[in-house]
Amino acid sequence: MFPINWELRFGIVSGEAILGANIFKDxxxxxxxxxxxxxxxxxxxxxxxxxxxxxxxxxxxxxxxxNAVLSVDLDYETLGQNGGMLMVSASGTAVLVE
Incomplete structure (x- = not known):
């Protein structure tokens, strides 16, 4: 197991992506x-x-x-008319593992 110095936490980081689904795929x-x-x-x-x-x-x-992200959470949502767009949000705690 990697030792983590909790003083080297950088807080919550996140990333989001939204992509539209192609009409033919629909x-x-x-x-x-x-x-x-x-x-x-x-x-x-x-x-x-x-x-x-x-x-x-x-x-x-x-x-x-x-150099690492702990406790990653992924959330999935549909957006737009008839749920025509896909959104994924990822978040976690950024840390430095020594």
Whole structure:
């Protein structure tokens, strides 16, 4: 386990990403919802959105001088008319692990 000097906390850092879902993906997802099964297009967009949010959070931590982020929380939301946009928020505590 890495020792953490709690005096080297930099506070809460966060990253957010919002991506719109393509109209063609919406159509195919709707068809898949009717007949059952998973929507690969939405799952791919959600993973991509999560990666962007985590990257943004990590970049904020680096700017503060941290080299790790603890207790990361991911929140997922849909936005816009008919939930046509995906939003992921990532947050955690930036620290310096020695």
């Amino acid at each position: 159509v195919f997802a709707g068809i898949r919802d009717i007949v059952g099964g998973r929507s690969g297009a939405y799952e791919k967009e959600l993973r991509r959105t999560k990666e962007i949010a985590l990257f943004e959070m990590e970049e904020e931590a680096k700017r503060l001088g941290a």
